Amino acid sequence: MGGDLAPVMVVEGAALAESRFSHVDFLFFGDEKRLAPLVNAHPRLSLISTIHHSADVVTNDDKPSVALRSRRHSSMRLAIDAVKDKEADAVVSAGNTGALMAISKVVLKTLEGIDRPAIASSFPTMRGSTCMLDLGANVQCTAENLVQFAVMGEVFARTVMGVEKPTIGLLNIGVEELKGHYEVREAEAILRASNLPIEFYGFIEGNDISAGTVDVVVTDGFSGNIAIKTMEGSVRFFADFMRNALTSSIFSRIGAILARGAIARMRDRLDPRYHNGAILMGLNGIVVKSHGGTDALGFEHAIGVAVGMIENEFFAKMSQDFERLQADHAHTATVTVT
Amino acid sequence: MGGDLAPVMVVEGAALAESRFSHVDFLFFGDEKRLAPLVNAHPRLSLISTIHHSADVVTNDDKPSVALRSRRHSSMRLAIDAVKDKEADAVVSAGNTGALMAISKVVLKTLEGIDRPAIASSFPTMRGSTCMLDLGANVQCTAENLVQFAVMGEVFARTVMGVEKPTIGLLNIGVEELKGHYEVREAEAILRASNLPIEFYGFIEGNDISAGTVDVVVTDGFSGNIAIKTMEGSVRFFADFMRNALTSSIFSRIGAILARGAIARMRDRLDPRYHNGAILMGLNGIVVKSHGGTDALGFEHAIGVAVGMIENEFFAKMSQDFERLQADHAHTATVTVT
Numbered sequence: 228m229g230g231d232l233a234p235v236m237v238v239e240g241a242a243l244a245e246s247r248f249s250h251v252d253f254l255f256f257g258d259e260k261r262l263a264p265l266v267n268a269h270p271r272l273s274l275i276s277t278i279h280h281s282a283d284v285v286t287n288d289d290k291p292s293v294a295l296r297s298r299r300h301s302s303m304r305l306a307i308d309a310v311k312d313k314e315a316d317a318v319v320s321a322g323n324t325g326a327l328m329a330i331s332k333v334v335l336k337t338l339e340g341i342d343r344p345a346i347a348s349s350f351p352t353m354r355g356s357t358c359m360l361d362l363g364a365n366v367q368c369t370a371e372n373l374v375q376f377a378v379m380g381e382v383f384a385r386t387v388m389g390v391e392k393p394t395i396g397l398l399n400i401g402v403e404e405l406k407g408h409y410e411v412r413e414a415e416a417i418l419r420a421s422n423l424p425i426e427f428y429g430f431i432e433g434n435d436i437s438a439g440t441v442d443v444v445v446t447d448g449f450s451g452n453i454a455i456k457t458m459e460g461s462v463r464f465f466a467d468f469m470r471n472a473l474t475s476s477i478f479s480r481i482g483a484i485l486a487r488g489a490i491a492r493m494r495d496r497l498d499p500r501y502h503n504g505a506i507l508m509g510l511n512g513i514v515v516k517s518h519g520g521t522d523a524l525g526f527e528h529a530i531g532v533a534v535g536m537i538e539n540e541f542f543a544k545m546s547q548d549f550e551r552l553q554a555d556h557a558h559t560a561t562v563t564v565t
Numbered sequence: 566m567g568g569d570l571a572p573v574m575v576v577e578g579a580a581l582a583e584s585r586f587s588h589v590d591f592l593f594f595g596d597e598k599r600l601a602p603l604v605n606a607h608p609r610l611s612l613i614s615t616i617h618h619s620a621d622v623v624t625n626d627d628k629p630s631v632a633l634r635s636r637r638h639s640s641m642r643l644a645i646d647a648v649k650d651k652e653a654d655a656v657v658s659a660g661n662t663g664a665l666m667a668i669s670k671v672v673l674k675t676l677e678g679i680d681r682p683a684i685a686s687s688f689p690t691m692r693g694s695t696c697m698l699d700l701g702a703n704v705q706c707t708a709e710n711l712v713q714f715a716v717m718g719e720v721f722a723r724t725v726m727g728v729e730k731p732t733i734g735l736l737n738i739g740v741e742e743l744k745g746h747y748e749v750r751e752a753e754a755i756l757r758a759s760n761l762p763i764e765f766y767g768f769i770e771g772n773d774i775s776a777g778t779v780d781v782v783v784t785d786g787f788s789g790n791i792a793i794k795t796m797e798g799s800v801r802f803f804a805d806f807m808r809n810a811l812t813s814s815i816f817s818r819i820g821a822i823l824a825r826g827a828i829a830r831m832r833d834r835l836d837p838r839y840h841n842g843a844i845l846m847g848l849n850g851i852v853v854k855s856h857g858g859t860d861a862l863g864f865e866h867a868i869g870v871a872v873g874m875i876e877n878e879f880f881a882k883m884s885q886d887f888e889r890l891q892a893d894h895a896h897t898a899t900v901t902v903t
Contacts, residue, residue, distance in 0.1 A: 363738050366738070400786070432791075433790065433797070434798035435798065448738070449745065450788055452771065453792050455771065459772045460771060464691050476826065479824035479828075481820070483824060485817065486810070486816065486820030493807065
C-alpha cells in the first residue's frame with residue numbers, strides 16, 4: 228500500500244517481475260478489495276500470488292515509533308512478519324522509510340555481529356556501478372559501525388553486484404589538517420590494520436563517488452543521505468539543462484533528433500527507475516525499500532534487487548564474513564593498542 | 566606561487582583581470598626572478614603592479630600548523646600580512662587551503678561576533694546561483710556556528726550576488742525520525758525564533774542544492790565539502806557521459822555538430838572556471854581561495870570575487886548584521902528558554 232502510485236504500481240511492478248523471474252511467488256499485503264481486481268487482471272501473476280488482507284496502513288506522516296507501536300496490523304507490519312515467520316524470503320515496500328526501518332529492526336533483529344543496520348543502494352558511475360551505505364538510517368556512526376558497513380557493502384558488491392574483488396572507500400574530506408572527524412579516522416585505522424580479505428582503498432572524497440573510484444562507498448547516514456540526494460539533484464539539473472539547450476534553436480533541435488538514440492541510451496542509463504531499490508542491510512531478513520514516487524518499472528527493479536540477494540545467497544556469505552570479522556577483530560584490537 | 570600552473574596562470578589571470586577591472590592594483594608575492602618577466606610581458610599590468618620578493622613558499626604538502634609556524638616569510642604569509650597592514654584590500658591564492666585558512670585566522674583574526682570562519686562558494690543551479698558554506702573549514706559545527714554561517718551567507722548573497730531577499734536553508738536529511746543531529750535542529754530553532762531580518766526557509770535536503778530551492782545553503786564543513794565535491798563529480802560524470810553518447814554514431818556526431826552552439830553554452834555555464842573563487846568568510850579581511858588546478862581564466866574569476874566583495878562593501882554590511890545578531894540573540898535566548 229506504500230508509494231504515491233500504490234497499490235496499482237506495486238501490482239503492475241510484480242506483473243513485470245513475474246515475466247522476468249519465473250520462479251518467484253508473491254504475497255500481497257493490503258486492502259483485498261483493491262488488490263484482488265488488480266492481481267486478477269494478470270492471469271499468470273494471480274496463479275503465483277496470495278493476498279493477505281489488512282485494513283490498516285502506515286502513512287508517510289507516521290513517525291517511526293508511532294508506526295511501530297500502533298500499526299501492528301498494518302500491511303507493512305504483516306509483510307515484515309511474513310519474512311520473520313519464513314513465509315516470505317524478502318519484503319519490498321515503497322512506504323515510509325523510517326517506519327520500515329524501525330519495524331524491521333524490532334521484528335527481524337540485526338544479524339549477529341552487526342550493531343546497527345544501514346541503508347544501501349547502488350547507482351551508475353563512470354566505471355560501472357557503485358554501492359554506498361549508510362544512506363540515512365544512522366545520523367551518527369561510531370568507527371565500529373563504519374567498519375561493519377564496510378564488510379556488509381563488500382559482501383553485497385561481491386555477491387549481488389558481481390564484482391570479483393570489490394574495493395572499499397571511506398568518504399572523507401581533504402581540507403582539514405586532521406582529515407575528518409574522529410570516527411572516520413578510527414574506522415580507517417581499523418580497516419588498515421585488519422586481516423579481513425577485503426580491498427580497502429582508504430579515504431575518498433565526494434568527487435570519487437561518481438568517478439567510480441571504489442566499488443563500495445562507506446559513510447555515516449547524514450553524509451551518505453546528503454551525497455546521494457545531491458547526486459540525484461545534479462542529474463536532474465543536468466538533464467533539465469540539456470533539454471533546454473537542445474531545444475533552444477532549430478539547429479540544436481535537428482541535432483537532438485539525429486542524436487536521439489544516443490540521448491535515449493544516456494537517459495536510460497541514468498533513469499532512477501533502473502537503480503530503484505535500497506536495501507536495509509544488516510537485518511535478519513531481506514528488506515528492500517523502493518522509492519515512494521516510482522512507477523511499475525521502478526518497482527519491478529526493487530523486486531529484482533530482492534531476488535538478486537536471495538539467488539546469490541547474500542545471507543550465507545554475509546554470516547561467514549561477520550564471523551571472520553569478529554575473529555579478526557579480537558586480533559586487530561591488540562594490534563592497534565600496541 | 567600557489568596552484569598547479571603557478572606562477573604563470575596567476576600573472577596571466579591578473580592580466581585578464583586588469584582589462585576587466587581598470588581600478589585594481591596588484592601586489593605579487595613570490596620569486597621575483599620568475600615573476601618580473603611574466604608581469605613585464607604585460608605593459609599595462611606592470612604599470613599597476615608591485616612585486617614583493619619572497620624565496621619561501623607554502624607547499625601543498627605542508628600541514629597547516631607547520632605552514633603557520635615555520636613559513637613566516639613565505640609568499641602566502643607575506644600576502645596575508647599585506648591585508649592585515651592595509652596595504653592590500655584582499656588576498657587571492659591558489660595555494661594550500663588548510664594553510665591559507667590557518668595563517669589567515671591567526672594573522673587577520675575573525676570578525677567580532679564570529680567564532681569560526683567558514684569556506685563559502687557560489688555555483689550554478691536550476692534557478693540561477695546558490696551560495697553554500699561551510700565547505701570544509703570546520704569538520705564539526707555547533708548550532709551557534711551554523712547560525713553565524715547563515716548570517717554571513719545572507720550578507721554575501723545580498724551584497725555580492727545581488728539577491729534582494731536571499732532565502733536561507735539548513736542542509737539536513739529527511740529519513741530519521743528526529744531529522745538530523747542535535748546541532749542542526751538547534752540551529753533551526755534559533756533561526757526560527759530569531760528576529761533577524763533574514764528569510765529563513767528551514768531544512769532542505771541534498772537534492773535542493775542543485776534545484777536552487779534556496780539562495781544560501783548552510784551546513785557543517787564535513788557535509789558541505791562532501792556535497793560540493795559530489796556535485797563536481799556528478800557534473801564531470803554527466804559531461805563525460807554526454808561526450809561519449811554524442812560521438813557514438815555518425816548520426817549523433819552530426820547531431821552534436823548541429824547542436825554545438827547549445828552544447829557550448831551549456832558547457833560554459835557549468836565550466837568550473839567561471840565559478841572559481843571560494844571565500845574564507847568571517848575573517849577581518851578578504852581572503853579568496855582559487856582552485857589549485859585552475860588556469861588564467863579561472864584565476865581571473867577568483868580575483869573578480871575579491872573585487873566584488875570590495876566594491877559591494879561586504880564588510881560594512883556584515884558588521885552591521887552581526888551587531889544586530891548579537892543584540893537579537895540576547896533576546897532570542899530568552900525566547901527559546903521560556
